[in-house]
Amino acid sequence: DKQSAHAKNPSLKAEVDALLVELGVEPASYTGGTLVAKTPINGETVAQVRQVDANSATAAIEKAHAAFLQWRLVPAPKRGELVRLLGEELRSNKRALGRLVSIEAGKIESEGLGEVQEMIDICDYAVGLSRQLYGLTIATERHEHRMAETWHPLGVTGIISAFNFPVAVWSWNAALALVCGNSIVWKPSEKTPLTALATDALFGRALRRFKAEGGSAPDGLSAVLIGGREIGETLVNNTRVPVVSATGSTAMGRAVAPKLAQRFARAILELGGNNAAIVTPTADLDLTLRGVAFAAMGTAGQRCTTLRRLFVHESVYDSFVPRLKKVYASVSVGNPLAGNLVGPLIDGLAYEAMQRALGEAKAAGAGIVGGDRVNVAGAEAAFYVRPALVEIGGQTGSVERETFAPILYVIKYRDFDAVIELHNAVPQGLSSSIFTNDLREAEAFLSARGSDCGIANVNIGPSGAEIGGAFGGEKETGGGRESGSDAWKAYMRRATNTVNYGRTLPLAQGVKFDV
Numbered sequence: 001d002k003q004s005a006h007a008k009n010p011s012l013k014a015e016v017d018a019l020l021v022e023l024g025v026e027p028a029s030y031t032g033g034t035l036v037a038k039t040p041i042n043g044e045t046v047a048q049v050r051q052v053d054a055n056s057a058t059a060a061i062e063k064a065h066a067a068f069l070q071w072r073l074v075p076a077p078k079r080g081e082l083v084r085l086l087g088e089e090l091r092s093n094k095r096a097l098g099r100l101v102s103i104e105a106g107k108i109e110s111e112g113l114g115e116v117q118e119m120i121d122i123c124d125y126a127v128g129l130s131r132q133l134y135g136l137t138i139a140t141e142r143h144e145h146r147m148a149e150t151w152h153p154l155g156v157t158g159i160i161s162a163f164n165f166p167v168a169v170w171s172w173n174a175a176l177a178l179v180c181g182n183s184i185v186w187k188p189s190e191k192t193p194l195t196a197l198a199t200d201a202l203f204g205r206a207l208r209r210f211k212a213e214g215g216s217a218p219d220g221l222s223a224v225l226i227g228g229r230e231i232g233e234t235l236v237n238n239t240r241v242p243v244v245s246a247t248g249s250t251a252m253g254r255a256v257a258p259k260l261a262q263r264f265a266r267a268i269l270e271l272g273g274n275n276a277a278i279v280t281p282t283a284d285l286d287l288t289l290r291g292v293a294f295a296a297m298g299t300a301g302q303r304c305t306t307l308r309r310l311f312v313h314e315s316v317y318d319s320f321v322p323r324l325k326k327v328y329a330s331v332s333v334g335n336p337l338a339g340n341l342v343g344p345l346i347d348g349l350a351y352e353a354m355q356r357a358l359g360e361a362k363a364a365g366a367g368i369v370g371g372d373r374v375n376v377a378g379a380e381a382a383f384y385v386r387p388a389l390v391e392i393g394g395q396t397g398s399v400e401r402e403t404f405a406p407i408l409y410v411i412k413y414r415d416f417d418a419v420i421e422l423h424n425a426v427p428q429g430l431s432s433s434i435f436t437n438d439l440r441e442a443e444a445f446l447s448a449r450g451s452d453c454g455i456a457n458v459n460i461g462p463s464g465a466e467i468g469g470a471f472g473g474e475k476e477t478g479g480g481r482e483s484g485s486d487a488w489k490a491y492m493r494r495a496t497n498t499v500n501y502g503r504t505l506p507l508a509q510g511v512k513f514d515v
């Protein structure tokens with residue numbers, strides 16, 4: 001009956017209000033505004049967020065530029081101290097922010113918390129990095145000369161992020177950009193404004209502590225611009241912004257990249273993925289089953305690293321695929337805050353896109369398990385689906401696209417070289433995996449003739465990367481790298497310095513010019 005369904009799904013608005021207060025968000029920013037914030041858990045409106053117009057966005061960018069001119073002069077390890085304090089705020093507010101991520105993006109509890117953990121991890125990483133912004137010393141061909149390279153702050157860093165990692169993606173960019181001496185301006189997804197406001201509030205707290213400790217940080221060092229596409233365009237077109245890091249669809253990247261190229265700004269693009277895994281004859285099938293299940297169904301298929309294509313060797317197909325189907329039929333779908341493993345899709349458009357892709361696959365003769373809408377009591381306005389396993393003969397149509405939903409296309413293969421070719425024969429190139437205990441196959445997959453993706457794994461799925469490695473991919477994924485390794489270099493400018501400490505002036509390449 002209605003009463004008990006309601007009791008099982010109490011209004012989330014009250015909880016959101018409490019979380020926003022706990023996280024220190026100014027109530028004026030999320031009441032009475034024109035952007036309606038909904039939770040995909042039950043479709044309820046939880047806030048009405050104020051948006052900025054293009055003029056105030058431009059003003060914020062100007063202010064960020066002025067802030068950059070000051071911040072670049074602060075020694076990098078001191079900049080690191082601000083990021084350390086941000087990490088502290090995230091640690092002490094992990095529960096509240098993680099919960100808000102779960103409510104706003106529809107993630108299960110451990111993934112909401114995991115997202116905040118990812119933010120903490122990148123802060124720790126960036127603090128260490130703030131003492132390691134190393135340049136090279138390079139052998140010079142000239143007598144009594146020294147050649148070296150120096151890394152300098154670059155300027156205002158624009159960040160455009162997507163709903164599915166509403167705050168972690170900001171932190172990968174923000175933590176690095178800040179220690180690199182840049183200011184930051186963030187345009188979050190319209191679908192997740194509240195977690196952005198909460199993150200900004202925590203950053204504000206870190207900033208106040210930093211200043212109370214005697215740190216100097218200019219006003220306007222970080223800004224959040226809540227708004228639609230035109231605000232993203234303002235950021236992309238502003239010549240005060242020398243680098244924009246944009247995460248989202250390939251269509252978004254296609255709109256953004258030429259505008260940045262036109263004004264010679266840098267683009268760090270993290271666009272669509274169409275990630276695959278290969279299950280070989282020697283795979284440990286128990287481990288593979290768990291790896292595939294998490295990568296394909298986790299986050300309801302809404303990670304850019306989600307497993308979307310599965311190539312299974314014919315010798316293990318009949319023992320493995322039926323087991324996988326059982327998991328698909330039994331995995332718990334429902335309220336992500338109530339212990340289920342698969343939460344909702346972000347909205348009705350995502351549901352429609354999923355149904356379209358399944359329709360196409362069906363027309364192509366595929367066998368489909370799952371994919372139907374799941375009714376959750378008290379959440380009739382939400383979009384829950386049973387993940388779909390689609391056995392299909394070839395890689396055409398919807399298999400070549402990224403549909404941001406839990407659809408796993410399963411294709412049988414016979415020959416290793418042929419499956420590598422098929423693996424690489426899609427426009428995207430983000431993440432990839434092979435499940436094998438054959439050393440030759442594993443190494444070949446990781447070699448120049450193997451996976452063409454930015455991330456290639458052995459015996460783990462393609463999703464759930466740690467922050468220590470460079471994150472990003474090739475081809476239509478956009479080529480950008482964020483997070484660990486030397487991704488920081490994209491947020492700085494490199495100067496090559498040659499110093500003559502002698503009394504003569506030898507010219508390079510033996511050129512003579514004696515005036």
Ligand code: UN1
Nearest residue numbers: 165303304305463464465
């Ligand atoms: C994304 O989906 O936009 O590797 C990023 C992962 C996460 C990040 C995903 N660490 O799945």
